[in-house]
Amino acid sequence: MSGVAEIISATLTPTKQEVLQQWVPGFKEIGAFRLVDPAGEVGIDFVLGTDGEDRPIQLPVTYRSDELPSGVVGTMEHSVLGTRYVAKATADPVAIGEIVRVILAGDTEAERSDGKAQALHIQGSGQTPTTEITDVVIEDVTEESVRANAKVNGVGRSFELRLPRRLLPVKHLRVSRMPSARNIIGVRPDSEEQLVVAELIWRDL
Numbered sequence: 001m002s003g004v005a006e007i008i009s010a011t012l013t014p015t016k017q018e019v020l021q022q023w024v025p026g027f028k029e030i031g032a033f034r035l036v037d038p039a040g041e042v043g044i045d046f047v048l049g050t051d052g053e054d055r056p057i058q059l060p061v062t063y064r065s066d067e068l069p070s071g072v073v074g075t076m077e078h079s080v081l082g083t084r085y086v087a088k089a090t091a092d093p094v095a096i097g098e099i100v101r102v103i104l105a106g107d108t109e110a111e112r113s114d115g116k117a118q119a120l121h122i123q124g125s126g127q128t129p130t131t132e133i134t135d136v137v138i139e140d141v142t143e144e145s146v147r148a149n150a151k152v153n154g155v156g157r158s159f160e161l162r163l164p165r166r167l168l169p170v171k172h173l174r175v176s177r178m179p180s181a182r183n184i185i186g187v188r189p190d191s192e193e194q195l196v197v198a199e200l201i202w203r204d205l
Contacts, residue, residue: 002102002110005034005043009114011079016047019074019086020059026052027059031119033109033186035098041065042094043084046197048119048167056167058197060089060099068092071141089163090146093136096161097150103182103200104152105131120186122197128153147203162199170194 017029028049035044043063051057061073063084071091076084089095101107104126109118136150145162167186170179171194182200187193 002098002107003036003038005036005110005112006040007112007114007116008078008080010081013077013079014074016076016086017049019076020047020049020061023073023088024051024057024059027057033118033120033122034112035095035102036110037094037098039094042092044089044095044098046089046120057165058163058167059165060095060163062087062089062092062095064092064094088141088143090141090144090161091138093138093148096138096146096148097133097136099163099184099198100150100152100159100161100200101131101133103184103198104133105129117189120188120195120197122184122186125181125183125185158203160201160203162201164196164199167195167197170196 020027029047030049032045032047037044045061047059047061049057063086067085068087068091071088073086073088076086078084103124105128106124106126109122132153134151136148139147144165145160147160149158179196180199180201183196184198186195186197
């Protein structure tokens with residue numbers, strides 16, 4: 001388990017869905033799952049929903065008190081924490097580091113402090129629970145992927161992290177290609193269908 005995500009009961013203005021609709025018009029939220037920033041400063045949220053064509057998608061975002069140089073979707077006024085910048089996870093080094101750690105450590109989503117059920121149960125494919133990711137430096141960002149460098153257990157690595165917007169079943173992807181062996185697979189509570197949440201591809205091998 002990726003720790004416990006502290007959920008603070010508060011009023012958000014505008015709402016999370018209203019902010020995300022600035023990024024993806026017609027987006028409708030149906031749920032989410034959380035990861036945890038080890039430093040406790042940045043909220044990491046994978047928001048699940050549908051787009052304007054009613055297709056299942058994910059919008060990985062972060063919530064932070066300071067603005068990133070790029071990738072900010074909008075701002076929300078949090079009645080307890082004040083102004084929160086909502087950013088694309090692909091543009092946030094904190095999120096990138098934690099997602100890569102979950103993949104390599106074979107970890108799962110975080111538990112919510114409010115006990116609320118999460119919309120997706122995830123599982124990283126790795127088998128190294130003690131994995132530590134530090135010194136993340138972003139090179140290039142697109143809507144669904146990021147190229148970056150980081151230290152993995154003290155060793156410099158270069159990689160591409162893919163966070164596909166469309167939540168597609170693994171069996172669907174296998175028609176055209178095999179997913180990367182280093183990945184996060186998600187399963188909804190009411191289904192056994194495996195969905196590809198994230199893929200990690202080393203670039204320096």
